Each structure stands twice: as structure tokens, then as C-alpha cells.
Amino acid sequence: MTHTRLPTAAWTRRLALGALGAAALTASAHANEALIRKNLADRLPNLPRIEEVRPTPMPGLFEIRLNGTDILYTDAEGNYLIQGVLIDTKARVNLTEERLDKLTAVAFDELPLKDALTVVRGNGQRKLAVFADPNCGFCKRFERDLAKLDNVTIYTFLYPVLGKDSHTKSRAIWCAKDRAKTWNDWMVRGVPPTEPAADAKCDTAALERNLALGQKYRITGTPTTILANGTRLPGAVGLDRLEALLAQAGTGK
CATH class of the missing domain: 3.40.30.10 (Glutaredoxin)
Structure with missing residues (x-):
């Protein structure tokens, strides 16, 4: 089996671009989290404190966690709040249930x-x-x-x-x-x-x-x-x- 060897400069550029891409995704996720927290706190003052915000496998959909193990979903700006179950139809997996199992795992x-x-x-x-x-x-x-x-x-x-x-x-x-x-x-x-x-x-x-x-x-x-x-x-x-x-x-x- 043969392998194509990239020139050192090209390989370095690829690594740099990959690092920049990862940094951009991280920055974007942090920006989304900050906006979601701000908008939901401003618009729903009676909502319990948001303990965690994390992206879901569904593009543009974020999970918010309250009260330890309560899960809701929202868009990237906190304009909508969804209560329900998220299912991966391709993998036939109940992602909400899978997440709750991890959150409530018993040692x-x-x-x-x-x-x-x-x-x-x-x-x-x-x-x-x-x-x-x-x-x-x-x-x-x-x-x-x-x-x-x-x-x-x-x-x-x-x-x-x-x-x-x-x-x-x-x-x-x-x-x-x-x-x-x-x-x-x-x-x-x-x-x-x-x-x-x-x-x-x-x-x-x-x-x-x-x-x-x-x-x-x-x-x-x-x-x-x-x-x-x-x-x-x-x-x-x-x-x-x-x-x-x-x-x-x-x-x-």
C-alpha cells in the first residue's frame, strides 16, 4: 500500500487550519451559550438557573439542563424553548433518554x-x-x-x-x-x-x-x-x- 506524503509546509498549513477551525467552533459555541443564557434569563425570570448549555447532534439545537437532571431544548438564540424527547431516527436512539441515563448514573x-x-x-x-x-x-x-x-x-x-x-x-x-x-x-x-x-x-x-x-x-x-x-x-x-x-x-x- 502506498501513502501520499504531503510537503512539510502543506502539512503545517493543514494542521493550522484545523486548529483555527476548532477554535472557531469553540468560540461560536461559547457565544451561543452566553446568548442563550442571557435571553432566557431576561425573558423567563422564573425559569430555574441554567446549569449547563450544550449543543446536540441536531444542527442549531441546544440542550439546556436545569435542576440537576431536567432537560429542555432551545435554538441558538434562546428564542424558542422545547420540552420533549429528541430521537435520532437514523440510529434509532432516544438521545434524551440516553442523556438522562448518564446524568442519573449510579455509582x-x-x-x-x-x-x-x-x-x-x-x-x-x-x-x-x-x-x-x-x-x-x-x-x-x-x-x-x-x-x-x-x-x-x-x-x-x-x-x-x-x-x-x-x-x-x-x-x-x-x-x-x-x-x-x-x-x-x-x-x-x-x-x-x-x-x-x-x-x-x-x-x-x-x-x-x-x-x-x-x-x-x-x-x-x-x-x-x-x-x-x-x-x-x-x-x-x-x-x-x-x-x-x-x-x-x-x-x-
């Missing part, structure tokens, strides 16, 4: 595991965390599948989002002498947890922290599972698929 080793119920089976090497509501039917079905897993450590974050009774049951489970057994008795066997006495000393602040954690990561449904590699699984995943995904995730080390 497993940063989860506050002290706020979860812990069950260890076998060598416990495989790890997963589950956000679950005690009144969630899909969670109960999923719990029966989880009971069939071996060599696993399961961290269950009580996530009472389905009403007042969910919080009541979560409190009873968290305040039980054997939390994991009480949870399993209720979810698998249908044995209701015993509510703690009115004067019982039980710190349930973990339940509020779990709710805040779920909101931070935009966990809107139960069960939601987080694997050791950060993969998020919404819904009651079938046992065969879960086994395969656990093998892919490894131990997270």
Missing part, C-alpha cells in the same frame, strides 16, 4: 448501604441494590425471583412511594428486630409486619434519606435495581435475564 460504591436491608447468600460476591415499596405487587414478584439467587448480596432500600400505608409498613419493617426476615415474611409469605409500639425508640431517618436518594437518581418506579457496574434495571426483571446481567456486571471491583 454502586457510593450508595449509602447502611440505609438498606442486607441479605447475603453463599459467598455474597455478586451484588445488587433494589429500591422497593412494600405495597408494590411487582416488587413482591421480583422478591420471589431474588430468593432463588445464590452467591449474592442484596441491598434493599425501602422506598415507600405508593402512599401512607407504604410508609407505615416500611417503618414497621425498619424497626423490626430482624429487618431482612420481616421484609421477606411480608413480601413472600404475606405476613404483615408488626408496627412498633408508640414509645419504641427507632430512628427512621433512613427512610427519608432513601426517598431523597431515589429522587436524586430519578427513580420513579419500583422495583428498580442497580447492579455492581452501575447498570439500572427498571421493573421486575426475569430471573434468567437477571442472572445474565449479573454475570456481565461482575462484582464491581
Whole structure:
């Protein structure tokens, strides 16, 4: 195979032009960002603070990020604001969903595991965390599948989002002498947890922290599972698929 060698001067000019082009694109992006921020702030004073402005793959369309993980779209001058989903039809990819997944990615080793119920089976090497509501039917079905897993450590974050009774049951489970057994008795066997006495000393602040954690990561449904590699699984995943995904995730080390 032969290669065409450019003269040194020509090659230098090409590099210089490439650098100038990149610098021009960067300057243009910064100018667009400044204009977007100014116009939206002036015209929509009640709009939350814009935390990030970035171009999208669609020419002339920019993403603006608010409140940590809220995404809107606008033109290069902030004349229009779009709320919705951006889809790449050629690649068949939901770009908005893909972006949200990155923004809400969960680092497993940063989860506050002290706020979860812990069950260890076998060598416990495989790890997963589950956000679950005690009144969630899909969670109960999923719990029966989880009971069939071996060599696993399961961290269950009580996530009472389905009403007042969910919080009541979560409190009873968290305040039980054997939390994991009480949870399993209720979810698998249908044995209701015993509510703690009115004067019982039980710190349930973990339940509020779990709710805040779920909101931070935009966990809107139960069960939601987080694997050791950060993969998020919404819904009651079938046992065969879960086994395969656990093998892919490894131990997270």
C-alpha cells in the first residue's frame, strides 16, 4: 500500500487550519451559550438557573439542563424553548433518554448501604441494590425471583412511594428486630409486619434519606435495581435475564 506524503509546509498549513477551525467552533459555541443564557434569563425570570448549555447532534439545537437532571431544548438564540424527547431516527436512539441515563448514573460504591436491608447468600460476591415499596405487587414478584439467587448480596432500600400505608409498613419493617426476615415474611409469605409500639425508640431517618436518594437518581418506579457496574434495571426483571446481567456486571471491583 502506498501513502501520499504531503510537503512539510502543506502539512503545517493543514494542521493550522484545523486548529483555527476548532477554535472557531469553540468560540461560536461559547457565544451561543452566553446568548442563550442571557435571553432566557431576561425573558423567563422564573425559569430555574441554567446549569449547563450544550449543543446536540441536531444542527442549531441546544440542550439546556436545569435542576440537576431536567432537560429542555432551545435554538441558538434562546428564542424558542422545547420540552420533549429528541430521537435520532437514523440510529434509532432516544438521545434524551440516553442523556438522562448518564446524568442519573449510579455509582454502586457510593450508595449509602447502611440505609438498606442486607441479605447475603453463599459467598455474597455478586451484588445488587433494589429500591422497593412494600405495597408494590411487582416488587413482591421480583422478591420471589431474588430468593432463588445464590452467591449474592442484596441491598434493599425501602422506598415507600405508593402512599401512607407504604410508609407505615416500611417503618414497621425498619424497626423490626430482624429487618431482612420481616421484609421477606411480608413480601413472600404475606405476613404483615408488626408496627412498633408508640414509645419504641427507632430512628427512621433512613427512610427519608432513601426517598431523597431515589429522587436524586430519578427513580420513579419500583422495583428498580442497580447492579455492581452501575447498570439500572427498571421493573421486575426475569430471573434468567437477571442472572445474565449479573454475570456481565461482575462484582464491581
